[in-house]
Amino acid sequence: MIKGIDSAGIVNRVxxxxxxxxxxxxxxDLPNKxxxxxxxxxxxxxxxxxxxxxxxxxxxxxxxxxxxxxTLNRKGLLSLRLENFVQIKKAAHPTTLIRSLTVDLNTGKxxxxxxxxxxxxxxxxxxxxxxxxxxxxxxxxxxxxxxLIPDNHVYYLTEVDLVxxxxxxxxxxxxxxxxxxxxxxxxxxxxxxxxSPLKRLLTNV
Numbered sequence: 001m002i003k004g005i006d007s008a009g010i011v012n013r014v015x016x017x018x019x020x021x022x023x024x025x026x027x028x029d030l031p032n033k034x035x036x037x038x039x040x041x042x043x044x045x046x047x048x049x050x051x052x053x054x055x056x057x058x059x060x061x062x063x064x065x066x067x068x069x070x071t072l073n074r075k076g077l078l079s080l081r082l083e084n085f086v087q088i089k090k091a092a093h094p095t096t097l098i099r100s101l102t103v104d105l106n107t108g109k110x111x112x113x114x115x116x117x118x119x120x121x122x123x124x125x126x127x128x129x130x131x132x133x134x135x136x137x138x139x140x141x142x143x144x145x146x147x148l149i150p151d152n153h154v155y156y157l158t159e160v161d162l163v164x165x166x167x168x169x170x171x172x173x174x175x176x177x178x179x180x181x182x183x184x185x186x187x188x189x190x191x192x193x194x195x196s197p198l199k200r201l202l203t204n205v
Contacts, residue, residue: 004106005030007073008039015047015066020056022047022066025080035108042110043080046099050084054097060089072157075200076105079157096168098178100156104197111197114151116162118193124148126191127164131181140172140179159201160185 009029015022024047030036047066056064064086072079079102087094102111117123127149135142155164161182168174185192185202192198 004076006076006105008078008105010070010073015051019061020051020064022051022056022064022084023068024066024082025068025070027078030105032106032108035106038108039078039103039105042101042103043082046082046101050082050097050099054084054086054095055088058088061086062089063087063094071163072102072159072201074159075197077157077197077200078103078105081156081163093174096178098165098167100154100165102155102157102197112152113149113155116193116196116198117188117191118196119191121148122191123188124151126188127153127162127183130183130187131164134181135171140176142171143169143173144171146171157198157201158182162188162198 008027010025010027012023013026025043027036027039050066051064054064055061064084066082066084068080068082070078071081079100081098081100083096083098085094085096103109104111125148128146132146135146149164153164155162161184163180163182165178165180168178171179185198188198189202192202
């Protein structure tokens, strides 16, 4: 049983300075205001990195649009997927970047991928194997070999899946966009650490 708050209130905040229109989340209603402030600061840092990396203040910027999804907001966990789209003058293609954050709403602890599993090499092998089978099933052409997923690889959580993603052009041609692989929790249950936040979600599957 989870002690403390189950979910957070979330409202929109907007950076609106044409041609920039970026919507991002602001967490509220947490009883621990220090934790709330920490989470909101983390979110702002991610947003700042996204807009800076995509040149929000450059003269050749035609359009920048950002949005987010709270992919999980229950059982004391918040997982966010933040997405930023940009079109630059004379660029062959628009670019989309995503960043993510998974945090405990009661403590403010940020969970890296390695925090979820009891054995680093086992989780890397299990996740990599699943992704390779999905790539083969979907016939996605690779431009580089997929090596063992590192312990700090980017991810986010949903009610029933761990989603691992790769940036545009990282594994395959840019026209495939951002590759996202949703791995069901039941597939990972045997390697989940007893202190992992995933333990709270395994009852959903």
